[in-house]
Amino acid sequence: MNHLNTVLSVLVITVLIIGCDSEHSTGKQRVRPAAPVEVAAVEVGSIREMRVFSGALEASASFPISPKVSGLIKEIGVDIGDLVQQGEVIATLDxxxxxxxxxxxxxxxxxxxxxxxxxxxxxxxxxxxxxxxxxxxxxxxxxxxxxxxxxxxxxxxxxxxxxxxxxxxxxxxxxxxxxxxxxxTKVQALWSGDPSPRSVAERYADEGQTLNALSPLIRIVDIDPLTGVFFVSEKDYPQLSVGQVVDIETDAYPNEIFQATIERIAPVFQESSRQARIEITVPNHDTRLKPGMFVRAQVVVKEVAQAQIVPDMALVTRSDSTGIFLLSEDGQTARWRPVQLGVREGDRVQVIGEDILGQVIVLGQQLVEDGSPVSLASFPTE
Incomplete structure (x- = not known):
């Protein structure tokens, strides 16, 4: 009888202990610890969408100078790189x-x-x-x-x-x-249009040679302004228009921007590439840019003056919906806000939605849900 009482006492104590442990464990599940996150301010300002196209520079005018009669070349007065005036005698024939x-x-x-x-x-x-x-x-x-x-x-x-x-x-x-x-027999450099000096790009003959009529002697180019040429696809074509400003970069002058404008847009697409030719005018008063240089042309295709802007790393996809987590005003919880994406500029993106103010979570979003407690923390950077 005493033995039975002892066994019952042990069973009761065990049940009580298990019940207490279970209750304690359930309580721990209900209280979620604050997730460490890092935040950034939601900006309100201007944002631009850029397109970058690869192209090359060409002379705005390029033509050969040829004698109108045959003859032996007695003298050539210019060479590659020389400036030539309108009407200047560049060569003399016998x-x-x-x-x-x-x-x-x-x-x-x-x-x-x-x-x-x-x-x-x-x-x-x-x-x-x-x-x-x-x-x-x-x-x-x-x-x-x-x-x-x-x-x-x-x-x-x-x-x-x-x-x-x-x-x-x-x-x-x-x-x-x-x-x-x-x-x-006195060969002159003649052209129509702007009479400003132009440059000798190539020389095809030397003194003492006999040249036939209309055979090229030299080639003259106009390099101020230059013409930039690049090609665009059907997707980018509607976003370009004559007069748009273009920023030009070239490896010859790193970290330097040259201004240009779109001058002509081809009305047709090339059948082979399905791309359209775009020509831009590049002022070149100091003649540092040269025909044949490869360039990168940056064009602003869209600009929003007053946009809500967040870092692109703040974007989160949950249940096929794109949104962001904002930090509550008291800094204690995360608030989910679905958004639509607008203009993107580098690592910044325009978001369109309601009540998007304050600070946005940029690190630690994978640890939180709407209403989750959070704590600000500094994440190590690699």
Whole structure:
């Protein structure tokens, strides 16, 4: 009997102990410890969405200078890198043949003028003979046949005079042509538009060479301004417009930005790449930028003046919903706020939603739910 009482006493004590432990354990589950988090302020300000395109610089104008006549090159006055003025003589051809052609044309002109004077004199004589024949016919001394002969001679003299006048005009034209041909032996740099100096990009011939007419001698480029060219896909095409500002970067000048503007947008996409050509105008007054340089063109495609901005690391996806956790005003709990994403700039992103103010949790979000207790902590950075 005493033994039975002892066993019952042990069972009761065990049940009480288990019940106390269970109750204590249940209490621990209900009280969740504060999760350590790190926060950042929700910004309100301007944010821009950028697109970066790779491209290259081209000369805004590029054309060859060629002689208009054939000849031996006697002298070339410019070389690669030199500046050339509008109308400047850049080369001289051997002009002996063209000088001789001019002298021959001038001599032919003198002969034509002499023949003209002779024809004028012959016409004067014919006119006098015509007057005498008319008087004699009226007196009955000369016959009609004699009068007709004199009249035909006058008409022939008039025709001959017209021929000689035409010969003089042709000889004068030949002289002018020979003079122009002679002038072409001095090769000039001529172009339309802006008369400001341009640069020699290439030289194709040397002194002593014989050059055919219209064969390129040098190539001239205009590098102020330059033209930048890049290509965009269908996705980015609607976001670009003529006049948009473009920031240019190149490896030749790291950490330096050059300003440009969109000048032309191709109305068609290339069939091979499904991309459209974009041309920008790049001022280059100091001529530091050169055609052929590769560049990165940054274009602001969208800008919001007053946006709510958070670090992109604050974004959380829960149950297919994107949102953020805000720190409560007392700094004790986390508050879930679903958001829509807007403009993104680097590691900053615009969020659109209601009651987004204060501080946002950027580290430790995986430990919390809506209403979870939190404590501010500093996380080590790698």
């Amino acid at each position: 002009d002996a043949e063209y000088q001789q052609a001019l002298a021959q044309a001038q001599a032919d002109l003198l002969v034509a003028r002499a023949n003209l004077m002779q024809s004028e004199s012959h016409l004067t004589i014919s006119q006098r003979a015509m007057q005498r024949s008319r008087v004699l016919r009226e007196r009955g001394v000369a016959s009609e046949a004699e009068y007709d002969i004199v009249q035909s001679e006058q008409l022939a003299a008039e025709a001959q005079l017209e021929v000689q006048r035409a010969q003089v005009q042709r000889a004068e034209s030949a002289v002018e042509t020979a003079r122009i041909q002679l002038g072409y």
